[in-house]
Amino acid sequence: MEFDFLSPVETDLIIDLKRLSSQHLSNKVVFHTQEDFPDISKVSIAIIGVPDHRGNNQDSREIDLSLIRLELYHLFPGNWSHTIADLGDILPGNSPEDTYFALQKVVSKLMKNKVIPIIIGGSQDLTYALYRGYDDLEQMVNLVSIDSKFDLSKQEGTALADSYLSKIIIEEPNNLFNYSNVGYQTYYNSQEEIDLIEKLYFDAYRLGEVCNNIAISEPVFRDADLVSLDLTSVKSSDSGNFTNFQPNGFNGKEICALARYAGISDKVSCLGIFNHQGSKQETALIAQVIWYFIEGIHYRSNEYPFGSKDNYIKYTVPNEEEDVVFYKSDKTERWWIEIPFFTNSNNKLKKNTLLPCAQEDYLAACNQELPERWWKAQRKSTI
Numbered sequence: 001m002e003f004d005f006l007s008p009v010e011t012d013l014i015i016d017l018k019r020l021s022s023q024h025l026s027n028k029v030v031f032h033t034q035e036d037f038p039d040i041s042k043v044s045i046a047i048i049g050v051p052d053h054r055g056n057n058q059d060s061r062e063i064d065l066s067l068i069r070l071e072l073y074h075l076f077p078g079n080w081s082h083t084i085a086d087l088g089d090i091l092p093g094n095s096p097e098d099t100y101f102a103l104q105k106v107v108s109k110l111m112k113n114k115v116i117p118i119i120i121g122g123s124q125d126l127t128y129a130l131y132r133g134y135d136d137l138e139q140m141v142n143l144v145s146i147d148s149k150f151d152l153s154k155q156e157g158t159a160l161a162d163s164y165l166s167k168i169i170i171e172e173p174n175n176l177f178n179y180s181n182v183g184y185q186t187y188y189n190s191q192e193e194i195d196l197i198e199k200l201y202f203d204a205y206r207l208g209e210v211c212n213n214i215a216i217s218e219p220v221f222r223d224a225d226l227v228s229l230d231l232t233s234v235k236s237s238d239s240g241n242f243t244n245f246q247p248n249g250f251n252g253k254e255i256c257a258l259a260r261y262a263g264i265s266d267k268v269s270c271l272g273i274f275n276h277q278g279s280k281q282e283t284a285l286i287a288q289v290i291w292y293f294i295e296g297i298h299y300r301s302n303e304y305p306f307g308s309k310d311n312y313i314k315y316t317v318p319n320e321e322e323d324v325v326f327y328k329s330d331k332t333e334r335w336w337i338e339i340p341f342f343t344n345s346n347n348k349l350k351k352n353t354l355l356p357c358a359q360e361d362y363l364a365a366c367n368q369e370l371p372e373r374w375w376k377a378q379r380k381s382t383i
Contacts, residue, residue, distance in 0.1 A: 002109040003040075005102035006048070008032045008088045013066045017073050025291075026073035028080070032088040040113050044082035045294060047072075047118045048106065049089040052099045055123030055160035056275070063278045065089065065120055071287035080298045096160060100129040107133035111269050116297065118290055121274035124151065125160035127228040130272050131168050131176070134225065140177035142267070143168070144224040146258055148185040148207065148233050148249060152193045161275070169200070178380070180220045182258065183207045183233050183250060201376040207248065214257055219356035219373075221261040221268065222334070228272045229259070229289070231282060240281025252285055256292040263296020266303055301332050304354050312336075317365045324370065326362045327354065335359055339377045 009031050017026035029047075030038040040046075049065040069086065090106060093099045103119070107130055110117045119130065127145070134141045145151070151165045160167075168176055180203040186194070197204050203220065210217050221227065235249035236242055250258070262268050271293055276282055303311070304327075312327035325338040336354040361371040 002105040003037060003087070005090050005106055006032060006037075006088045007091055008034050009069070009086055010066055013069060016070070020074065023076055024073065025075050025077045025084075028077050028084060029073065030083065030085045032086060038085040038087065040085075040110070040115060042083055043085040043115050045084045045116050045118065045297065046110055047084065047086045047120070047290070049120045050099065050103055050122040050126055051089060052092040052096065052122045052126065054092065054096050054099075055125030055164070057159045063276055067280075067283045068120060068276070068286050071284050072290055075287060075291050078295050078298065080294065082294075082298060084294065096125070099126070100132070103129040104132045104135075107270060108136050111137060116268075117270050118293065119270070119272040120286065120290075121272060121276070123159075123161040124228060124230050124272075124274040125164040125167075126274060127226075127272055128164045128167055130226055130228070130270055133270070134175060135173060139175070139225075141175050141225050142178045142180070142223050143176060143226045143228065144180045144182060144220055144262070145228045145230065146182045146233050146250075146255070147228070147230040148183060148246070149188045149230075150181055150184060150193045150197060150204070152189075152196060178202065178223070178377075180224070181205065182217050182220060183210055185248060201380045203373060203376065207250070211250070211254060214254055216358065217258060218261045219335075219358055221258070221265045222356035224262065224265060224268050226270045226272075227262045227268055229255075229274065231273065231275045231277070231286070234282075234285065238281075239277075239285055240279035241277045242279070243277045244275075252288070255285070256288055259289045259292040260296040263293040264299050264301075265296075266300050301329075303329055303332065303334070304336060315362060317362070319365070319368060319370070324365050324374070326357070326365070328359075328362075335362055337361060337365075337371065337374050339374065 014031055020026050032038060051063055051065055090102050103126060107117050131141060151162050153162045182205050184204055185207050231239060232244055232246055233249050234255050236246045238252045262271060273286055311331060312329055315326040317324045327336045335357050337357045339353060339355050355377050357371055
């Protein structure tokens with residue numbers, strides 16, 4: 001029933017793609033056609049278009065997602081083993097809420113079947129529908145947004161795409177455990193919004209911080225379930241987006257690196273890419289972002305929370321207040337820090353005993369400097 005919301009990939013596009021060589025990505029993908037729907041039980045990754053831009057107050061705007069597909073499937077895959085399916089599009093409903101409902105149901109069904117959805121939007125308020133897709137999974141959700149804004153606006157008449165995070169925080173059931181923003185630009189966010197992020201113990205990394213050392217974002221993605229990418233976080237000189245000009249932002253290389261971090265995370269189960277403005281340059285960039293995300297998936301190591309602590313080296317750092325425990329993987333040399341959740345009886349949180357971190361956090365702890373994310377996570381566990 002859920003997949004009835006999906007319309008097939010255009011026949012003419014499939015015909016064009018089938019003319020490519022057997023080495024191209026197009027020949028490694030199973031397509032939803034007029035005659036056939038992919039067997040979901042044999043699929044690991046699903047690509048879905050949602051061309052609904054009404055969240056940006058653009059009712060009549062149409063973006064041709066077939067151009068993104070053309071760019072993507074002209075690329076060559078890596079040494080990939082997972083099966084990829086293109087399930088077509090969820091067309092805009094009579095209202096944005098109709099689109100949310102359809103997207104939520106499709107995404108939930110896919111994740112229940114261990115399929116990772118890659119959503120090509122559409123306005124970023126569709127992130128709300130992706131978040132609601134976790135409702136039936138009965139788990140808390142860590143959301144990471146690559147965005148220059150927090151999208152917490154409360155002003156009357158604000159577009160849904162600029163206020164979707166408020167909707168996520170306020171509405172029940174509230175399954176949001178943590179929100180992290182990667183790449184915010186201070187002048188796009190009010191001081192009230194910045195203070196609220198701090199008050200809720202959420203994580204936020206300024207654009208300059210991430211560009212100066214992009215590796216600091218890797219632990220953030222390692223702890224994420226849902227990743228939402230706003231393409232306006234990329235500067236216009238790299239994206240070709242001059243409709244909504246962005247003088248500053250990530251460059252093409254950096255945004256692809258972030259996509260790979262998201263893909264390589266063992267926890268990330270859904271990616272949304274939003275606010276495509278239709279430029280040829282941005283079309284090519286989206287294709288490469290998706291490529292790097294899929295590449296990352298194929299290099300997942302299935303460590304925590306899926307592995308055993310037996311494969312880690314344990315480090316205990318004495319501290320004035322309490323000892324701080326770190327774990328280092330002997331497989332990937334990645335680090336985690338233990339968060340004591342003993343004060344909280346909520347069963348949903350019991351699996352979150354280890355928080356991804358960097359080696360620099362361990363070295364700082366050795367100097368009696370506790371990581372800020374550790375402090376925030378511990379405070380959050382007692383709420």
